[in-house]
Amino acid sequence: MSEQKEAAPSPGIQPYRAAAYTFSFQPANPTRHTRDPRYTTLIPRALLGRAVPKPVPSEPWATDDLYSYGYPSPDVTSSRGSRTKSAWGEDQYLKHDVEDSFYPELYVFNTSPVVHQSAEKIATSDEVSKLFQELNDVVGDGKTPKAYRGLYDTDAPGAGETVKVSMTTKICKLSESVRAQLSAGNSTYSKCVPKGPAARRNTKENDKDEDVRVDILVQASNPSPTQIDGESVRWSNAVSFTEVKARDDVDWRDRLILQISRYAGKICRYRSIISHLHCVTWCGHTVRLWYLNAGVLACSRSFDTREGHDQIEIVKILRLLCLEEHSTLLCGRWDVAVQKMFEVQADGEAEPLKANAINRMGALKIRSGPYGGRTAVFADQIGSDGKVLMLKVSWLADTLRSHEMEMLRGIQSVGLPYAPEPLGLAKIPASGFRSSPCQYLDISPRSAISCCALLTKQHIGDRIGPQVTGHDLLKIHIQLAEQLLKLAEREYHYRDINEGNVRVLHGYTDVLLLVDFGNMRKGLSPTGYSEMTYAEAMVDRATDDTRAANPMFLPTSSVPLKLAITRWEDGLEQVQSDFQRAVDGNASNGVRSGLQHVSAQLNYFRTVLRKLAMQSHRYIDDLESALYLHVWTVSKSGTLIDAQV
Template sequence: MATAGPGQAGAAVGSFAPPYTLLFPPAPPNAFSEKPTLIAATLQGCSPPTESQSHSDSSEPMRTISGSPPTFAALTSRRALAQRIRQIEAALLKDGTGRCFPTFYTMNTSPEVDRSAREILASEQVTNIFGSLNAAVKDKGLEKDLVRHICDLGAAVRSQLQPSRPQSHYGTFVRMENVRMDNDAADPEVNKVDIFVRGSNPSADANVNHWSNVVAFIEVKRTTGGDLTEQTALQCLRYARKMCHYRPVTSHIHFMTWCGSLVRLWYLDAVIFGCSEALDTHERSDRIEIVKILRLLCLEDHCALLTGYWDLAAQSQLKIEANEAADIKAHTIHVPVQSLYIRPGPFRTRTAIFASAVDGVMRERVIIVKASWVAFHLVAHELMILVAIQKDPVMRQGLPLAPVPVGLAEIPADFQRMTSDRLTPGSASAFPARAMCALVTRQHLGDPIGKYTSSRRLANLHKQFAEQLLVLARGEIHYRDINDGNMRVLRGDEDTLLIIDLGNARMGLCPRGQPRLPEAEATIKAAADDTRSGTPEFLPVCITKVAAAVQSWNEAMKSLSERILFLRKDAGRDAGSFAEKSRRAIIKSLPTLHKTLREAAVHSHRFIDDLESATYLHLWQTARRSDESHARIWTESMSEKLLKQNVKLSLWENWESMDTTMNDLCKDTGRKWRKTMLALQKTIRGAQKQVRKEIGLHFTREVTLETLKTRVQALEASSFSCEVQDIVNRLLQTENGLVPNKVLPTEVKCFETCIQLLKDAAEQTEDGDAQMESEDEQMEDEVEVIEDEGEETEDEVEEIGDEDEQMEDEDEQMEDELEQMKEVGAEQKMRAPMRGSQQTRRWRKRRYGRDVDEGSRLDDDVSGPPEAGLTIGPQKLSPDK
């Protein structure tokens, strides 16, 4: 970091130099790598050598060092915490990759700031603290010792800055070692920073702190090995994410990393993040710069520079900007608002929704403020869509619950409303700059569709969805942004659908925010916009072909532009030669340009593609409705299928694949519902094929290769001095447009058929449910009859069991009698058969219910008493003579 001299600082802004000027210098050519990383490769190559990072520097929770082993509950909690950290950091790694600016963040200060920093550093107190810091680093002590010294240093700087006035609570350095954050009761360790800089003194318990009160933070590592690593950066991004969540609306954040003796200042906004060069606490010149950074963190005078914060909830009125295109005059509305929904980010839109009323609001409109970071040309886009709906009587009548536009709220003067404000002119970025948009509307509040919404109600809601999409289509509006968050039910009426958020809607064939473009350029840009205007799971399958066509077009245009540029340099002042060679180069590129433009025109988003997206959403919502033990698995499986383009293509174009998916993941459904989904798939797919065939024929009629070649030959020599894009736009200009703008009759018929199918599904599912209930009652009656018969059968079995016991007693008695027979003499044995036969007949009569002749044989009765003359037992003897 450098300090501007008096002359240099004053030259920029006259005689008054700003205390701090913080910015990123222009990036060198090819600084943005084709294979981006979280930390820019250009920065890693310039970082000083560091010690190897120890395991204790990891962001995962450390093991507790104690005399007793951790309990099972503690281990389980630790594992869950570590998993949660990994999930957050994985998402941040994916979203943050490539956003690190490839040059170091610089800080220029005024002479007054420089003089103040030198005086503070010269004080004995600050000098001693720096000495203690360096000693702690050298001795490789504990991290908490380093944290304590840094907090002491912050307190010393604050006391030096405010010697003659009452101490303000702003800028206090708070150690988070033993402090609980009340907003993180569920997972306090996930976002527990080492040091945070307080904005004011909390009014509640001193041990309770609020993330909304944090203006900056410092992440501390024990050694220099943690400096400029991916893991340290991910930790800081987690903390920045928390700040954005509890401090909406935030424009930018500054924070520090203090790794051993290396200190860096970091900057983050909705598009980029980056860091300064490492400052070494052993170097006096670097210690001066460190003190300047601490001044920035401690002084409330620099709070807007440190972190931009627009506290909408603290305002009692909103100033509305004038907008001539929307026919809105500047005015003020007096209404306080409160937070309704926050998307923390820390990158992209960071959408924050505020409402004039949240609780107790049923079926009535409230004031809504939607603050989000969008591309500069999209700031007024959603406002113009809503204005178009209200100006069209048909759409206004067909969409009675659509938001009513009020205007765009005026942004505070000291709020950084553009993310490019920290970039010097001419600096490039891997991501386009964003601007703050605060859209004010009057609209109804909606609730998410319930997880366990019945098939009948879900079909009815999707019928209303299709009806409203048709109304938008008749008004030439492509909705596109279909997801479970935008499809809601009216608060107080769960049977009424409420569509919210038209920020991704497209009017006609032009890309969002660019209504006046030549046909060819508009077609390509609109197609490219289609690929990123929606939730990936629910995008239609045509997006794959559109993306390929746009890429081929851009490559062909780049190649042609480079060729024309080369010819211009090669020809020199020979304009005739340059024109002829350029003519041949353009004619050579025409087949590729014609083919790719046709692909983009044919497969770009059509109105009925919203029905395809709604079908995916319908499937996803149904999979989510499964029982609790399988709902998460089935929902994730459905999302995985919809995210893989080849699987989604098979699902959409093959009814068997669709049927299998429903059988596997939508188990809580009936046969009629599945037949309806297959009918929707068949109807929409058939209409899509027909519509794209019609568009292809229209394109071919309007633009042929021969016509284009003729137009190239007719171009004047002076035309080739224009930009290649302008030449191509002129060649592809048509009378009736490259693509039909209005909704086609085939699309209208498809909408009407789908609406009827969903209506029938809602009614049939309801009747089917009633029939199933009747069948269930009948089945219950049959079960009761069977149970009664079963009880009677059990009684009969008990009676038979009693008879068997009686028979067993008689058999035992008979066996005793036979034993006595064996003891008598031979004379008595000769008379035994008679008595044995009588006993046998009596037993058989009781056993079989009939009398059996003495001489009859029962070959199949092996359980009866033996014939007379046979012994009883396992050994068989011959009859007596």
């Protein structure tokens, strides 16, 4: 994008305004795009410049496994955090997350005059101009020869793969040339690592072998191979990546978007904790800069490698990737493993304090994302009291940041065995890591998320496996029912029964340890809101319950609850529409007529509320899910439990 005069900084994005790069969003040009709607279902319609309905499954091309519409019915939709691959295909979950996160405006970057002048000088240099020309010659007209063209056949052997390999080589050379002209050629930071034979041997990290498929990895400074199960993991050294395709028309396709989302998830997994990430797609002549955080996916406009002014913008993108001084803009990271002490935020109950000095926080569990809660759990070594200092980092809506801490404080008097002791929310270092990434972009509040770092002292649990006998398993689930009852007597409802949360105390095989209280709710109160009417609270609670339900252990009430919610929402929409139609159709008596219509529909809404009230029984739902978990665990272990205990 051409250089623009810098606007006066607004309070919400001052941290970016001080940098060489400034980022924001702007509506897309309303020009209609000639994109095939079959393959661009994930792109917001506002970016395409038209209202395109999604094709229906009856179309012959809608049956392809890479273009499937097999979403779960609204009656069993679960939250991001509770989805499982076995309940629904992994790609389908990722599609759903992308649709939820894709921002309907273009991601815009502007640069300071110094950066613009530098990029212009580099782009017009003989060496870089020659490399751009060589790239364009390799790509040709940006279309794979018809004989090799398939649905997504850019990775298959043949002309498309040959073009890709040549493009990847040229892009790496272009990046190296930019690095050299920026006096960064001798730095190990941002060195581009193309896909090659050495990478092809490393298949341990991903069941889809996507660590060997990514075309260009941008490495961190002084990379050192991380060993997992004896094999080198390249993603632990990556700060960004570039995905290359031979054809222009692959740009914005669903498969490409899912691919970069999975790659971003790799970086979030092996370099946790990541607040935001930039990456690049290079499809034929079309280049885009992409931005991701836990709540937002966004892309820039397309830049054409054949256009001189766009070549300057591409050099700016390469500069963002190349210079270590921009590393915190490129990818914000909080390296918990090197933290030696945590400071707890004062919140009225917890005073500012320093936690005990820690040896080294090790990762217990990381849900890579890249979208949604993206939870990462770290723990120090076990102390003499059998407890560890544990840090749970999640990305949540602002209204939920302190929710789990408040729930843990509330259950301290319940008498729950081995309940975690909440210490408070840890202060998050500000250097490069953006705990509220959306506020810097002046983004829609709907997409706003914040980092929550909860510190607790608690016991460690082991997953229930072959070490647990049938008798012990029955004892554990009896304890589970008793603990759920204790919670329910104080109006606490756990709502997150699954294999990972129902554990045995470390060192034991017959002592239950219940972990992860982030989904817990109390009574009928909607989380984070107040002064709701009874009807609003009931609908909100039911919506929250069905959203959090785990499809693997789904209580039967979730289906009628979801149906009642849908009827409630549809009824409200219809009543509002009918009321407005009555007002518009009769200037003198329209309001009266509209109110009469609303009054006639009140019985319908009472029926829906009665259904919600009858099906909203959280304690029974917890017990039902616990029963399913018990049957599931017995089935997996292949053991039968003696009737005599």
